[in-house]
Amino acid sequence: MDFSESPEAREYFRERFGIPEEVLRRYRFLRRGKYVWAFSGTVLIPGRVEHAGIKALSLAGATPKPTTAFLRVIGRHTTKNVVRIDREDAPAFLRGEEVSGRWDATRGYVIVVAGNDVLGCGFYTGHSLRSMVPREYRMEDTWI
Amino acid sequence: MGDLPDFGHFRKYEEIIPDFDSFLEVLGRPQPYWIRVNTLRIEVPELADRLKSKGFCLERFGSLPVFRIVGMPVRHPGATVEHSLGYYYVQDLSSMMPPIALAPQPGEAVLDIAAAPGSKTTQMAEMMANTGTIVANDVSRERIAALVGNLERLGITNVAVTLRDGRTASFGAEFDRVLVDAPCTGEGVVRKNPHGFRAPTERDHRSFAGLQRAILRNAYRHLRRGGLLVYSTCTLNPLENEGVIHFAVENLGAEVLPFSLPIPHSPGVEEWNGREFHPHVKRCARIYPHMVDTGGMFIGLLRKP
Numbered sequence: 001m002d003f004s005e006s007p008e009a010r011e012y013f014r015e016r017f018g019i020p021e022e023v024l025r026r027y028r029f030l031r032r033g034k035y036v037w038a039f040s041g042t043v044l045i046p047g048r049v050e051h052a053g054i055k056a057l058s059l060a061g062a063t064p065k066p067t068t069a070f071l072r073v074i075g076r077h078t079t080k081n082v083v084r085i086d087r088e089d090a091p092a093f094l095r096g097e098e099v100s101g102r103w104d105a106t107r108g109y110v111i112v113v114a115g116n117d118v119l120g121c122g123f124y125t126g127h128s129l130r131s132m133v134p135r136e137y138r139m140e141d142t143w144i
Numbered sequence: 145m146g147d148l149p150d151f152g153h154f155r156k157y158e159e160i161i162p163d164f165d166s167f168l169e170v171l172g173r174p175q176p177y178w179i180r181v182n183t184l185r186i187e188v189p190e191l192a193d194r195l196k197s198k199g200f201c202l203e204r205f206g207s208l209p210v211f212r213i214v215g216m217p218v219r220h221p222g223a224t225v226e227h228s229l230g231y232y233y234v235q236d237l238s239s240m241m242p243p244i245a246l247a248p249q250p251g252e253a254v255l256d257i258a259a260a261p262g263s264k265t266t267q268m269a270e271m272m273a274n275t276g277t278i279v280a281n282d283v284s285r286e287r288i289a290a291l292v293g294n295l296e297r298l299g300i301t302n303v304a305v306t307l308r309d310g311r312t313a314s315f316g317a318e319f320d321r322v323l324v325d326a327p328c329t330g331e332g333v334v335r336k337n338p339h340g341f342r343a344p345t346e347r348d349h350r351s352f353a354g355l356q357r358a359i360l361r362n363a364y365r366h367l368r369r370g371g372l373l374v375y376s377t378c379t380l381n382p383l384e385n386e387g388v389i390h391f392a393v394e395n396l397g398a399e400v401l402p403f404s405l406p407i408p409h410s411p412g413v414e415e416w417n418g419r420e421f422h423p424h425v426k427r428c429a430r431i432y433p434h435m436v437d438t439g440g441m442f443i444g445l446l447r448k449p
Contacts, residue, residue, distance in 0.1 A: 046316040055296070069296035143228070144218055
C-alpha cells in the first residue's frame with residue numbers, strides 16, 4: 001500500500017474552512033505523490049489501489065488546492081471562507097466565469113455556495129471570484 | 145417494424161420467455177430513462193421538485209428513490225445542473241436490482257469485482273451511507289476513469305478502486321458481500337442500441353460463460369463464510385446465467401438463496417437445450433424488458449456456507 005497519512009491535509013481543511021472535528025474524523029487523508037485523497041472506508045487492501053475515496057487536495061502548486069469534488073462532499077459543514085453567490089450567478093460560475101463581488105473571506109481558495117447547492121471551489125481575489133470548477137464539470141450550453 | 149433490425153435471434157428463447165410476442169414488440173421500442181436519486185446528497189422530494197420546475201415529467205417507482213422519466217425538456221436526462229452536482233444517476237431500473245438483492249449494509253466490506261462505470265457501485269455506497277468499504281475493481285484503465293468520474297461526481301468516499309484481473313487477482317481480504325455483475329453478451333440491453341446489436345453466436349455464449357465462471361470462482365474465493373454474493377448479467381442466454389449458477393453450486397459448494405425484488409420477474413429456468421441445471425436455479429430472477437419497460441437482467445443470490 002503506497003499511501004501515507006497526511007495530517008497536513010486534515011489541518012488544511014480545519015484551518016482554511018473551519019470544518020468541525022466530527023466531520024473530519026470520518027476521513028483518512030491519504031497522500032500519494034502530489035495528491036491527497038479523503039477516504040471514509042475502513043479497509044485498505046494490500047497491493048496497488050488506484051484511488052481510495054476521492055481526491056481532496058492537490059499539492060502540486062504553491063498553495064494546497066482543494067478539489068471541487070471533495071468540497072461538494074463537506075461544503076455544508078464549512079464555517080470559514082464560504083462565498084455565497086446569488087442563484088442567478090450560479091450558471092456563470094458553473095460555466096467557469098468570474099463573478100464580481102466582495103465577500104467575508106480571505107484571499108485564496110473558497111467554497112462557493114448558491115442557495116442549497118455547494119457548487120465547488122473558487123478563488124477569491126478580494127474583489128472578484130474566479131471559478132475553479134474543473135473543465136469536465138463545467139456547465140454546457142445544452143444544460144438546464 | 146419499419147427499419148428495425150431482425151430480432152429473429154431471440155426466437156430461440158420463445159419457450160422460456162413468457163408472453164413472447166409482447167417481448168418482441170417491446171424490443172423494437174426505445175427504452176424510457178430511469179433515474180436514481182443520490183440520497184447521500186439530496187432528498188427525493190426536493191430533487192423531484194427541482195426537475196419538475198425545469199419541465200421534467202417524472203413518475204416515482206413505488207417507494208424506491210427512483211423515477212421514470214415520462215417527459216423532459218432536454219435531449220438527455222443528464223443535461224442538468226442537478227446531474228452535474230451528483231444529485232442523481234441515470235440508471236436503468238433493472239440494473240438497480242442486483243444491489244437490492246445483495247443488500248449491502250452500512251459498515252460492511254463489499255467487493256464489486258467488475259464495477260465500471262459504477263452505477264451499481266455508487267448505488268451500493270448510497271445504501272451503505274458512505275460507510276464500510278467497497279473495493280471496486282475493473283480490468284481497463286479507461287473503464288476505471290469512468291468509474292472514478294462517477295464516484296467523484298456523486299461524492300462517494302468509501303470506495304477503493306483497483307485495476308486488476310477479476311479472474312485471477314487477489315484482493316487481500318475477505319468480504320461480507322460480493323457483487324459479480326459480469327461481462328456478458330448483452331441480449332437484455334438491445335433496446336439501447338438496436339441497430340448496433342450483433343447477434344451473439346453459440347460460441348460467444350460459451351466463451352462468455354467461461355469468463356463468467358472464472359470471475360465468479362475468484363470472487364467466491366474472497367467471500368467470507370456466511371457471506372452473500374450476487375451474480376448478475378444483462379443477457380438472456382441460460383449458459384451465461386443458470387449455467388453459471390449451476391457451476392457455483394456443483395463446483396464451488398455455494399447455496400442458492402431465494403430473494404424478493406420490487407419489480408415483476410420470472411424464475412430461473414431449470415432446463416435449456418437438453419441440459420438440466422440444479423433445481424435451485426429457479427430461485428434466481430429473470431427480468432424481461434416487457435415486464436416493466438426496462439432492460440433485461442438475470443440475478444442469482446448465493447451464500448457461502
